[in-house]
Amino acid sequence: MIKGFIASMNYGAWMALALLSFATLAACKHSAPANAGLKATAEGAALVESSGGHQVGVTGTALKDPLVVQVNDDHGTALPGALVEFHGSAGVHFDPLAALTDSSGQATTSVTPGTIAGRYDLSAATPGKGKPVSLHIVETALGYQQQLGSILADKYCSRCHDPESSPERVSNYDNLEVKPHPFTEGAMLNKMSDADLTSIILHGGPALNRSALMPPYGNTLSTADIKALIAYARAVSDPPYQPSGTVYARK
Amino acid sequence: MQSIRKYLSSAWQALFGDPVRAFGVVSLILLLALAIAPAKEHFSQWHSYQRRYLALIHDRGDAVSLRRRFVPGIHQIWLPELGVVDRCTTCHLGLNESSLADVGQQPFRKHPVVPHPLDTFGCVICHGGQGQASTVAEAHHSERAGEEPLLPTRYIESGCGQCHQNALPGTPQLDLGRTILTRYGCVHCHAITRPDGSKVVATDRPPSLAHIADKTTREWIFSWLKDPQAYAASTTMPNYKLSDGDASDISAYLMNSSVPQAGDTAAPNVKPAAAADLAAGPSLYGESFCASCHAVENAAGNLVGGDLGPELTRIGNKAKPEWITAWLENPRVYDSTTPMPHYRFTPPQIATLVAFLQAKSDSDYGSGVHLNPASSQQVAHGRKLIVELGCAACHEINGVQRPENFAPDLSTIGSKPLAQIVFLPGMDHSLPSYIVAKIRQPRAFGSSVKMPQFTLTAAQTDALATALLALTARARAMPDKLRVAAVPETNYQPAGHAGKLIAELACLSCHRFNGRGGDMAPDLSWEGSSVQRQWLTDFLHNPNTLRPSLIRRMPRFNLSDSDNKELTDYILAVYQSPAIDADIAPLVANSPDAVEHGRQLFYSKYACQSCHIVDTKADKGYIGPTLTQVGSRLTPAWVYAWLKDPQALRPGTTEPNQNLSDDDARALTAFLMAQKSPGGRGAKQ
Numbered sequence: 001m002i003k004g005f006i007a008s009m010n011y012g013a014w015m016a017l018a019l020l021s022f023a024t025l026a027a028c029k030h031s032a033p034a035n036a037g038l039k040a041t042a043e044g045a046a047l048v049e050s051s052g053g054h055q056v057g058v059t060g061t062a063l064k065d066p067l068v069v070q071v072n073d074d075h076g077t078a079l080p081g082a083l084v085e086f087h088g089s090a091g092v093h094f095d096p097l098a099a100l101t102d103s104s105g106q107a108t109t110s111v112t113p114g115t116i117a118g119r120y121d122l123s124a125a126t127p128g129k130g131k132p133v134s135l136h137i138v139e140t141a142l143g144y145q146q147q148l149g150s151i152l153a154d155k156y157c158s159r160c161h162d163p164e165s166s167p168e169r170v171s172n173y174d175n176l177e178v179k180p181h182p183f184t185e186g187a188m189l190n191k192m193s194d195a196d197l198t199s200i201i202l203h204g205g206p207a208l209n210r211s212a213l214m215p216p217y218g219n220t221l222s223t224a225d226i227k228a229l230i231a232y233a234r235a236v237s238d239p240p241y242q243p244s245g246t247v248y249a250r251k
Numbered sequence: 252m253q254s255i256r257k258y259l260s261s262a263w264q265a266l267f268g269d270p271v272r273a274f275g276v277v278s279l280i281l282l283l284a285l286a287i288a289p290a291k292e293h294f295s296q297w298h299s300y301q302r303r304y305l306a307l308i309h310d311r312g313d314a315v316s317l318r319r320r321f322v323p324g325i326h327q328i329w330l331p332e333l334g335v336v337d338r339c340t341t342c343h344l345g346l347n348e349s350s351l352a353d354v355g356q357q358p359f360r361k362h363p364v365v366p367h368p369l370d371t372f373g374c375v376i377c378h379g380g381q382g383q384a385s386t387v388a389e390a391h392h393s394e395r396a397g398e399e400p401l402l403p404t405r406y407i408e409s410g411c412g413q414c415h416q417n418a419l420p421g422t423p424q425l426d427l428g429r430t431i432l433t434r435y436g437c438v439h440c441h442a443i444t445r446p447d448g449s450k451v452v453a454t455d456r457p458p459s460l461a462h463i464a465d466k467t468t469r470e471w472i473f474s475w476l477k478d479p480q481a482y483a484a485s486t487t488m489p490n491y492k493l494s495d496g497d498a499s500d501i502s503a504y505l506m507n508s509s510v511p512q513a514g515d516t517a518a519p520n521v522k523p524a525a526a527a528d529l530a531a532g533p534s535l536y537g538e539s540f541c542a543s544c545h546a547v548e549n550a551a552g553n554l555v556g557g558d559l560g561p562e563l564t565r566i567g568n569k570a571k572p573e574w575i576t577a578w579l580e581n582p583r584v585y586d587s588t589t590p591m592p593h594y595r596f597t598p599p600q601i602a603t604l605v606a607f608l609q610a611k612s613d614s615d616y617g618s619g620v621h622l623n624p625a626s627s628q629q630v631a632h633g634r635k636l637i638v639e640l641g642c643a644a645c646h647e648i649n650g651v652q653r654p655e656n657f658a659p660d661l662s663t664i665g666s667k668p669l670a671q672i673v674f675l676p677g678m679d680h681s682l683p684s685y686i687v688a689k690i691r692q693p694r695a696f697g698s699s700v701k702m703p704q705f706t707l708t709a710a711q712t713d714a715l716a717t718a719l720l721a722l723t724a725r726a727r728a729m730p731d732k733l734r735v736a737a738v739p740e741t742n743y744q745p746a747g748h749a750g751k752l753i754a755e756l757a758c759l760s761c762h763r764f765n766g767r768g769g770d771m772a773p774d775l776s777w778e779g780s781s782v783q784r785q786w787l788t789d790f791l792h793n794p795n796t797l798r799p800s801l802i803r804r805m806p807r808f809n810l811s812d813s814d815n816k817e818l819t820d821y822i823l824a825v826y827q828s829p830a831i832d833a834d835i836a837p838l839v840a841n842s843p844d845a846v847e848h849g850r851q852l853f854y855s856k857y858a859c860q861s862c863h864i865v866d867t868k869a870d871k872g873y874i875g876p877t878l879t880q881v882g883s884r885l886t887p888a889w890v891y892a893w894l895k896d897p898q899a900l901r902p903g904t905t906e907p908n909q910n911l912s913d914d915d916a917r918a919l920t921a922f923l924m925a926q927k928s929p930g931g932r933g934a935k936q
Contacts (some may be wrong), residue, residue, distance in 0.1 A: 058405075059404055060403060060404025060405040061404075061405040061424075061710075062405075062406070062709065064710070065593055114404075115404040116360065119362055143363040143364070144363060144364065144365050144421060145363060145364040145365070147423070148420060148421035151420055151421065151423065151626065152420070155905060159874050160861065160874070170873060172861070172871075172872065172873045174871075176861055176869030211853065211858070212857065213860075214861075214911055215858070215861070215907045217907045218910070219896075219908035219909070219910050220907040222907050224366070227364070228421075243353075
């Protein structure tokens with residue numbers, strides 16, 4: 001009986017060993033380089049962002065425009081056939097994860113941020129001559145509240161606060177004697193507390209001794225709307241906003 | 252055999268040989284059996300998450316308060332009314348802890364801000380998955396019968412759509428999906444009953460093909476059927492991937508079955524001189540604001556213009572000149588319910604527009620198409636195909652009945668059991684990925700699938716999937732008090748001769764009246780309280796520009812004086828706001844003092860010039876309408892009421908309610924009413 005037991009133990013151990021090796025193999029397969037099958041024919045000296053950086057998207061949803069980066073050689077000319085790998089924090093999805101630059105020296109990928117709202121620091125890297133060259137890219141993903149804020153900002157705020165004009169919509173920014181602060185202007189807005197921002201939205205510019213050109217929205221927007229607007233402004237702020245909540249001494 | 256028996260007997264002897272030994276062994280076995288339950292709990296997955304949570308909060312500054320709120324054991328949100336038994340909070344321990352918003356380590360991060368508290372709605376209503384499960388694998392990924400994996404975040408707005416049938420400000424994707432559902436005509440074939448019992452109604456108007464031969468040629472129909480997007484990139488007509496023979500037979504049947512409609516073609520009255528004037532066409536097209544509704548692809552390949560009417564990039568390839576002529580004379584002859592206004596163009600104007608539109612053609616389009624006259628078998632085969640493909644579900648076709656229940660009902664597609672789905676190889680086994688794949692490539696699911704290929708972007712497909720995923724069985728079982736109904740379109744129809752005029756001019760295509768109509772132009776339900784008679788008469792004669800930066804604007808209709816008076820009288824008499832009484836308007840005489848006081852309020856206290864222009868030299872505000880002649884346009888009672896509460900008169904308007912005192916509102920009204928047009932009566936005062 002004991003012999004049989006030992007035999008079964010052995011069997012179990014063997015099973016465990018086999019499982020472990022399978023798991024290891026699977027893990028190896030998982031961490032296999034994403035560039036499998038891509039053969040670089042050139043090595044670049046510099047990596048620059050062409051388009052698709054600094055987008056503001058929605059959590060878990062592919063960003064509207066693809067991310068395009070360009071590999072240049074020593075002379076600054078575009079280099080076809082170089083391998084570019086994209087990296088991001090957990091949850092970020094690239095399609096494809098690695099690409100060879102096309103005839104104009106550009107590699108394109110579609111970026112889907114993870115499910116957590118906030119700034120995503122991504123990077124692109126290419127094996128350069130000697131050492132790898134990398135490039136830092138920032139994208140922003142909005143959650144429900146920030147997205148609601150962006151929709152409200154688009155309706156109530158952006159006509160004045162966003163200096164950019166489009167053919168569909170002319171910005172009023174240049175027409176104003178006192179210039180409003182764009183929501184991205186972190187240097188200014190990060191210094192203002194949530195309470196200050198709430199107050200200026202509720203009661204207008206004069207509430208904080210600022211211009212009356214900013215009207216009060218307290219009777220037009222709900223409390224939830226105003227919170228959403230502030231959450232949006234915080235999300236797109238550049239440099240990024242650091243919440244100054246209660247600071248606890250760490251043990 | 253012998254040895255086994257020997258082993259057994261010696262083992263029995265060893266364990267139960269004497270009563271004391273037997274008692275000890277039995278006690279030991281009992282103890283071990285009793286230890287199974289606590290051991291199982293100790294080694295359970297959720298327990299290890301709770302230990303990790305405690306380790307996480309141990310080092311935080313607010314550990315004491317976090318630990319005080321932490322309750323060990325299985326947590327459960329039980330909402331019998333909603334059928335929710337969610338144990339997700341057993342592991343997701345920080346969902347309500349605002350200080351854990353910065354934690355990157357799941358499952359402990361705070362839940363992002365959403366409009367509903369988690370305790371009253373639970374988790375699975377929005378996220379899907381198995382709320383009752385207490386292991387990650389079962390809760391998140393189970394594919395067993397009746398179970399579903401978690402919904403990917405990008406479809407999360409479908410959760411809102413289970414109760415909210417109305418458009419919400421924070422769910423752009425769901426709203427877009429619902430628009431696509433009605434605008435792309437999905438519901439012509441698929442019946443969809445909302446959870447509250449109302450039907451989803453299509454908003455597109457697929458044209459009747461009963462008189463198609465008057466409008467176009469068989470060759471065009473053939474090319475169109477082969478690839479609708481090649482003719483007009485923006486069309487919602489899907490591609491049926493027809494063979495040449497099938498497309499030829501269908502076009503033959505459509506031409507054969509078409510019956511002429513009296514008056515829908517007219518000899519083009521083109522005077523060579525008018526047609527040769529190349530500049531006249533574009534300028535008349537521009538002045539008539541055709542682009543408010545019709546798009547045209549420009550040289551850069553971008554579509555410019557509205558989407559209320561069909562794209563006109565290659566209209567010259569499609570419509571016969573005699574048909575365009577009759578259509579421009581009066582579109583209601585060919586199509587009695589068209590949203591196109593009866594413009595009352597003069598014959599030279601029509602000739603100019605016909606020549607201009609005829610020139611909008613692509614010489615390459617359909618150039619290789621040569622169809623032989625069809626035999627009667629081919630025509631009959633065309634009819635058979637039309638019946639099989641369900642063309643008559645969308646289009647009126649002579650000799651073919653509109654099919655009922657042509658495609659599967661989608662009222663509970665959001666709860667379709669995975670067991671009923673045949674997934675394609677390599678496909679993610681989940682309902683969203685099935686719906687997306689089915690929309691993208693319906694024919695990949697088998698050659699017998701009749702659903703055509705729609706031209707939707709990835710974002711549009713995801714939006715449509717979101718709208719479909721909201722149609723769940725759970726939504727139908729929700730208590731009525733949670734349901735928020737869509738605001739249904741009323742069946743308002745203006746009456747009398749003026750009502751006929753309003754129908755002819757298709758005012759409701761752009762304007763909204765009493766809960767019915769378009770959203771391109773302002774709601775006119777209370778226009779009679781708002782504007783002055785002289786201004787309205789002048790405006791209907793020649794719509795001047797209140798907001799010159801707008802691309803889409805009110806066209807000019809060449810109204811006769813009597814028609815103009817009829818409309819003006821009707822608007823002023825009928826479209827009155829109950830909240831505004833012009834007779835008891837609380838206004839002081841427009842004394843110079845009041846006007847001056849109003850001016851100061853306008854420029855300093857309320858800084859209205861940030862959005863409005865009163866003095867064209869000094870003011871630059873470009874957001875609200877120009878107010879230079881507002882005193883000749885609006886009634887004082889309306890201006891006063893608007894200043895007091897803009898949203899009460901026009902819900903959703905962007906002008907903020909500044910909570911004006913009665914005195915301030917009165918002074919501002921006096922100032923604004925003093926802004927008369929140069930020719931107006933008040934100019935000298």
